[in-house]
């Protein structure tokens with residue numbers, strides 16, 4: 001790494017506009033870069049190209065109507081989105097949840113974490129692409145596995161991406177007969193494939209060159225910016241809401257929290273790879289320990305005002321694949337929220353981008369941005 | 382000798398091609414020539430290599446990516462994503478168009494060379510889905526740029542998108558018949 | 560528990576849902592104290608009450624080493640300004656910009672207070688209760704624009 005190319009200092013600074021239509025911005029991000037030669041002097045992200053007013057929408061429609069809309073928020077892992085809101089409302093309205101439902105929630109949250117990280121790995125390598133010599137193949141491999149996971153979602157709920165699985169007080173669908181066979185097949189496959197991908201990338205000198213020592217995020221900075229999830233853990237902070245504040249019977253599962261050391265792009269990559277392995281472990285345990293019993297404590301919801309909450313305020317947070325996904329609800333006793341705030345993990349994670357990009361080369365932008373794994377439905381809401 | 386006569390010469394010479402393009406091309410009687418108008422020929426070649434601009438907006442973009450990837454493999458239809466609008470023929474609007482994005486969509490569209498087509502993928506691009514009343518959302522991309530094919534669904538499955546592309550191919554060929 | 564200690568030290572009131580209420584005039588004092596024990600800023604948000612012409616501004620901080628969360632709340636009038644927390648937590652930069660954009664609360668000493676998600680020439684602040692959901696400035700109101708069709 002010492003032999004970095006020497007760049008002579010040019011006299012003039014130029015302003016370069018990247019995005020919103022750019023194949024590597026993972027959606028609709030615009031970055032206004034001030035460059036001195038190849039070096040970035042300052043970067044100003046411009047977000048909001050996917051601002052759909054979800055929070056305002058959440059105040060106008062009822063809780064029951066709002067749940068399927070939330071699927072579209074962080075569209076890579078729809079189930080965790082629902083889980084967050086469902087937990088918040090259940091806490092406020094004191095709705096009990098049967099244990100079987102909790103296990104099914106965990107099972108599908110972890111499956112969607114797997115699917116989400118697969119998309120991340122695929123697109124991340126696609127962005128590093130040309131230099132990697134076969135970045136596209138990782139993308140194709142990852143989507144191949146993801147399709148298999150989505151098949152389970154489709155068989156279970158009828159939809160591949162936006163399942164609308166949760167309901168207040170439980171889940172809407174019970175597992176279908178023969179699901180454990182399907183899932184086990186995928187888990188076995190995944191265990192093998194995760195190792196394969198990691199070997200393939202870690203032994204690639206180009207990949208190491210482009211990720212090691214790039215975009216270092218120190219612990220203190222990560223905490224000040226409110227980074228969470230793999231970004232925070234990549235910087236060496238052992239903090240996972242599933243362990244710190246267990247929800248939905250996560251305390252009954254046995255898994256580890258991977259952490260990085262240096263907080264560079266490579267560490268964040270490592271953490272996510274390890275997280276996939278842990279997810280496989282959790283899914284296995286959830287399948288084995290799936291208790292018998294009802295899947296919901298409420299009647300199936302038929303009317304849109306079926307759920308009401310007493311006046312009050314509540315905040316619950318869960319660990320989505322991107323980090324702390326929280327819902328703050330201020331209720332005045334109606335079937336819809338008075339104010340609904342979504343604490344989006346991608347939003348805080350992305351806010352550290354100007355800090356990270358400073359003094360890097362233009363080519364590093366895609367590596368750093370990819371390692372933050374923002375989803376723009378989540379950033380802009 | 383009897384058997385030889387039975388063999389249809391047409392089958393030998395042009396069976397694979399002929400069957401496929403019988404609708405669009407005429408055979409020169411008795412000869413080995415295929416006649417067509419340049420219009421039809423161009424339309425045929427255009428429909429066989431539709432290059433969309435890589436342009437994802439929201440959730441539907443993920444399904445679009447899935448359609449490019451392993452299982453569905455849009456390359457089979459000659460659909461290969463291009464990063465630059467100047468090299469592409471078709472724009473797949475995959476996701477919610479917001480007021481802030483609308484100007485950019487329009488500009489991207491105007492940067493594409495003619496002839497160009499637009500596929501509106503998903504309820505958001507068609508009519509705004511359940512965001513249509515929200516302050517910052519454009520209720521349907523057709524208020525910004527004209528649309529050729531609508532693919533319904535939220536999100537449409539990759540099969541749906543493939544069907545949409547086939548519909549667009551049909552439309553291109555039918556346009557050439559006029 | 561650190562939260563109880565802070566509550567006693569700063570003599571804060573607690574609401575029935577466990578939010579500690581502080582006066583906006585004591586902002587710097589409170590933040591300085593919080594920063595010592597809760598180095599992680601989780602989120603900032605606001606709630607609008609049009610009858611009282613007031614906002615509730617809510618802060619949530621986390622302690623990472625010993626998992627704990629603390630919620631603070633302050634009430635301000637509509638035209639009042641609030642000091643920025645950027646001095647203590649860098650993450651407040653974008654969060655406050657978002658609040659400024661959607662609620663119109665201004666923050667003093669903020670390094671770069673601009674709109675963040677909406678275009679810069681947008682009028683009004685959508686998350687205020689008196690803002691109808693389908694209102695947009697003329698230029699951005701595509702609901703009123705005609706549908707374009709292909710000529711052929």
Ligand code: SF4
Nearest residue numbers: 440476503504505535
């Ligand atoms: S149509 Fe549905 S899936 Fe597609 S972008 Fe809109 S909300 Fe997302």
